[in-house]
Amino acid sequence: MTEKFDLVVVGGGPGGYVAAIRAGQLGMRTALVEREHLGGICLNWGCIPTKALLRSAEIFEQFKHAAHYGLSVGEAGFDLGQIVMRSRQVAGQLKAGVTHLLRKNKVEVIEGHGRLSGPGALRVDQWGVGRELRSSHIVLATGARARALAPVEPDGKLVWSYKEAMTPDRMPDSLLVVGSGAIGIEFASFYRSLGAEVTVVEVRERVLPVEDAEVSEFGRKAFEKQGMRIHTSTTVCALEKKADGVVATLESAGRRVEVQADRVIAAVGVVGNVEDLGLEGTRIRVNNGHVVTDEWCRTDEPGIYAIGDLAGAPCLAHKASHEGILCVERIAEIEGVHPLDRRRIPACTYSRPQVASIGLTEARAIELGYQVNVGRFPFAGNGKAIALGEPEGLIKTVIDASTGELLGAHMVGAEVTELIHGFSIGMAAEATAAELLQTVFPHPTLSEMLQEATLAAYGRAIHS
The missing domain is CATH 3.30.390.30 (FAD/NAD-linked reductase, C-terminal dimerisation domain)
Structure with a gap:
C-alpha cells in the first residue's frame, strides 16, 4: 500500500521536527520519519543535556567560591550519578514536548529507516516490514555523527564519543580531550570544574580555532588559569590502551611527548549521515560528507531537499531549524521568505x-x-x-x-x-x-x- 503526503521529512532532529511542525501549521499532510529518537542528537545527546551538565558544574563552581559573596555553604561536593540523571531527565522532558507538538500539528510520526526509492518515493523499513510513502516534496534532515579519526576512534570504554562523555559510570581523575571546538571545550570545562586533570589537544594553532583570534587567546588564558593543559599545533600520533587508561603520544614541531589519562574524549568534528539514504539513484551530490544544496535547501534532484548538519557547516541546531522553516515556506510559496545568510548565524560555546x-x-x-x-x-x-x-x-x-x-x-x-x-x-x-x-x-x-x-x-x- 502506498501512502501519499504533501511533505515527507526524514529525520526528527531540530531541523526535521521543526520543518514538519511548520508544514503542519500550513495545512500540509505531513509525515516525519525517525529511526531512533525524536529531537535528534541535539535534544537527546547534544545541545540540551550537555547544558544541564554544564549548569551543574557552574553551580558547583559557585559553591566553591561562596565565601566571595559572603556566604557559607560548608564543603562542596557532588554526586556524578545524580548530575547525569538530571541531564537525562531534562532530555526526556523535552523529547516528550516534541512528541506533543508534532501530534498537536497533526504530523504523522513514522518510526523506521527511510530510504529514497524512486522519484517522489520513500521506503520506510520498520523492523523488516516495508512501507511506501510518496510525496512531491521530501526533506532530508538526517543530521551528522561524530567524526572518527585514527588513532582516537571511540571504543565506548577508554576513548569516548559525546555519548559516553555525557553518561560516565565514574569520574575520571584525568582526561585527554582531542579537539578544542565547542564540543571539546565544553566537555573540558565540565570535567575540569568537577576536579579532573584535563589536557586539551588541538591540531590548529589556537583553541576555539573558528573564533576571532583575540577571543581564542582570552579563552586559552582563562582555561589555563583553571588548570587545563593545552597543546596547540599538536597531533595525537599514537594511542596505547592499558587496562583502565591510555598513554597518548603527542607530536608538535617534530617533538614528541607522552600524556597519560584515564579516558579520552574524541571531539574532532562531524560528518553527515549520507549513507543508506538511496542517494546513489539520484542526481544528489555529496561533498566532504555533506549533501550539496542551493540557497533554498534544494538538492540537484527535483523535489528533494536537505537541511541542517546533513547540508554542511555551520553544524548548529538553530541553523537547522531556520533552514527547516525557510525550506517549507518556500515550498508553500509563502511571500517574504529569504535565503539564509550564513554570516548572520550566531555561534555559542557554553564553556567557562x-x-x-x-x-x-x-x-x-x-x-x-x-x-x-x-x-x-x-x-x-x-x-x-x-x-x-x-x-x-x-x-x-x-x-x-x-x-x-x-x-x-x-x-x-x-x-x-x-x-x-x-x-x-x-x-x-x-x-x-x-x-x-x-x-x-x-x-x-x-x-x-x-x-x-x-x-x-x-x-x-x-x-x-
Whole structure:
C-alpha cells in the first residue's frame, strides 16, 4: 500500500521536527520519519543535556567560591550519578514536548529507516516490514555523527564519543580531550570544574580555532588559569590502551611527548549521515560528507531537499531549524521568505567562560578588503558584571568604516550566549552602528556592553 503526503521529512532532529511542525501549521499532510529518537542528537545527546551538565558544574563552581559573596555553604561536593540523571531527565522532558507538538500539528510520526526509492518515493523499513510513502516534496534532515579519526576512534570504554562523555559510570581523575571546538571545550570545562586533570589537544594553532583570534587567546588564558593543559599545533600520533587508561603520544614541531589519562574524549568534528539514504539513484551530490544544496535547501534532484548538519557547516541546531522553516515556506510559496545568510548565524560555546560570536572576525573582514573600525569593551568596565563577581571578559565589534555596517561581533565572558542575540537582531534588521548607538540599553545589565563595544569602535566608550 502506498501512502501519499504533501511533505515527507526524514529525520526528527531540530531541523526535521521543526520543518514538519511548520508544514503542519500550513495545512500540509505531513509525515516525519525517525529511526531512533525524536529531537535528534541535539535534544537527546547534544545541545540540551550537555547544558544541564554544564549548569551543574557552574553551580558547583559557585559553591566553591561562596565565601566571595559572603556566604557559607560548608564543603562542596557532588554526586556524578545524580548530575547525569538530571541531564537525562531534562532530555526526556523535552523529547516528550516534541512528541506533543508534532501530534498537536497533526504530523504523522513514522518510526523506521527511510530510504529514497524512486522519484517522489520513500521506503520506510520498520523492523523488516516495508512501507511506501510518496510525496512531491521530501526533506532530508538526517543530521551528522561524530567524526572518527585514527588513532582516537571511540571504543565506548577508554576513548569516548559525546555519548559516553555525557553518561560516565565514574569520574575520571584525568582526561585527554582531542579537539578544542565547542564540543571539546565544553566537555573540558565540565570535567575540569568537577576536579579532573584535563589536557586539551588541538591540531590548529589556537583553541576555539573558528573564533576571532583575540577571543581564542582570552579563552586559552582563562582555561589555563583553571588548570587545563593545552597543546596547540599538536597531533595525537599514537594511542596505547592499558587496562583502565591510555598513554597518548603527542607530536608538535617534530617533538614528541607522552600524556597519560584515564579516558579520552574524541571531539574532532562531524560528518553527515549520507549513507543508506538511496542517494546513489539520484542526481544528489555529496561533498566532504555533506549533501550539496542551493540557497533554498534544494538538492540537484527535483523535489528533494536537505537541511541542517546533513547540508554542511555551520553544524548548529538553530541553523537547522531556520533552514527547516525557510525550506517549507518556500515550498508553500509563502511571500517574504529569504535565503539564509550564513554570516548572520550566531555561534555559542557554553564553556567557562562562555564564548559567542556572529559574522566576520577582524582578520577575515580585512582579508575580504574591508576597512574596519574595531571596538573592544572589557567586562571590568560593566557594573553588573562586577556585581555578579564576573569581571573577566571582553566584547569586540567589527564595523565597516565606510558604511557603519556591523560586520561581526565576538564575545567571551559570563552569559555572552544570552547577549549575542542583540547583535543578531541588529544584523538581521541591517542596523548600522548609528542605530546601535541610539539604542537605549537598560542599566545595570550586561547588555550595556553591546553599546559600549560599538561606541569603542569610534573612540567614544564611556566606561573604559
